[in-house]
Each structure stands twice: as structure tokens, then as C-alpha cells.
């Protein structure tokens with residue numbers, strides 16, 4: 274193989290600029306690159322980079338600042354809502370910050386405490402770990418939707434009768450989890466209730482009374 278061929282196949286090395294001021298003022302930053310790639314597609318950005326031309330300033334700034342968002346329609350406590358949210362919004366934040374339903378509590382915001390428990394399609398979920406945009410068409414029940422007007426749900430009554438709370442911060446999640454636990458058929462005994470509600474923590478240590486309230490409701494005592 275000739276030296277001539279090898280040399281012509283390898284482009285001459287180019288050194289990255291060491292002085293940022295030496296870059297073109299219109300060169301996209303890493304931040305704008307990522308934002309515009311997401312917003313308008315890689316081909317446009319790649320073309321801009323290769324050709325050395327940049328997006329117009331206003332368009333570039335708008336693309337960098339606007340996070341990807343989606344429109345989602347879901348039913349919460351029997352009421353239909355359609356909202357446009359940042360794709361990263363959790364169901365918990367959608368409920369608390371967009372729909373004015375602060376009953377579901379933010380404890381750990383990481384799936385470890387159960388304070389944010391709600392029902393989606395009748396099943397328990399940690400709303401802090403559930404992306405709102407995945408729930409298009411879903412049916413969500415929160416603590417605000419449990420009572421029938423002034424008529425409390427039997428488990429809400431049982432919590433009051435059993436004095437199953439102190440500070441009350443975990444209580445909405447405990448009650449929603451208890452409702453789910455009973456609906457799932459996992460409330461046959463105290464041990465079973467403890468097992469199936471082990472994801473709901475109570476810093477005040479009201480576990481004995483919480484289990485009693487769930488058992489009482491499950492067995493109509």
C-alpha cells in the first residue's frame with residue numbers, strides 16, 4: 274500500500290479551540306445543542322454544526338428554554354381534565370400543582386414512604402414515581418375523591434374511630450393504600466394487611482391502629 278494513499282485517506286488533525294472567545298459567537302453551546310436536538314430533530318442541528326451556521330437567536334433561545342411537553346387527558350375523582358405538562362411531571366405534581374388537589378402528600382418523592390399513594394384504575398401506585406404523560410385516558414382516585422359528599426368512606430370512619438393517626442401526614446396515603454389492599458383481597462388477617470401495606474410508612478408509629486382500621490373495614494366490624 275502506498276504512503277500516498279494512506280495519507281490522503283486520513284484528514285489532517287484539527288486541534289480544539291483552547292480559548293472560548295476564539296469560537297464563533299453563533300456556535301451552539303452544549304445546552305442549546307441538546308435542547309434543539311430534542312425540539313427540532315438532529316438533522317437540523319447537525320446541518321447547522323457542519324455548515325457552521327446557527328439557528329436565529331430568538332428561535333435558539335426559545336428552543337433552549339422550552340422543555341418538552343405533552344397534552345394529557347385523564348379523569349380524576351370522576352372529573353375529566355386535559356392539561357399540557359412538562360414530560361417530566363409526576364402524577365403527584367400534576368395533582369398538587371396543576372389540579373389543586375394537595376391531599377396526596379409528598380414525603381420522600383422517591384417511592385419509599387407511600388405518602389403519595391393514589392389509585393389508578395383501582396390499583397395502588399406511588400404517584401411520585403408515575404409520569405403524568407403515561408396516564409392519558411386513566412382513571413385516578415385520590416383521597417379527595419373517596420368520600421361521597423359528606424359521607425366518609427368506611428375506612429376514613431375507621432381511622433377516626435381507631436384513632437389511627439397522630440400528625441396525619443401519612444394518613445391520606447395509608448387510607449388509599451388500605452382501600453386498595455381491601456379491593457385486592459389482601460386484608461384477610463392482620464399479618465396479611467401488615468405485609469401488603471408495608472410500603473406505607475408512619476413516622477408516628479400508628480401501625481397497630483392502622484392495621485386494626487383496615488381489618489375492621491375489610492370485615493365490616
Ligand code: FES
Nearest residue numbers: 380381382387401
Ligand atoms: S412521596 Fe411517593 S413514595 Fe414517598
Ligand code: FES
Nearest residue numbers: 439441475476477
Ligand atoms: S400519623 Fe404521623 S406519620 Fe403517620
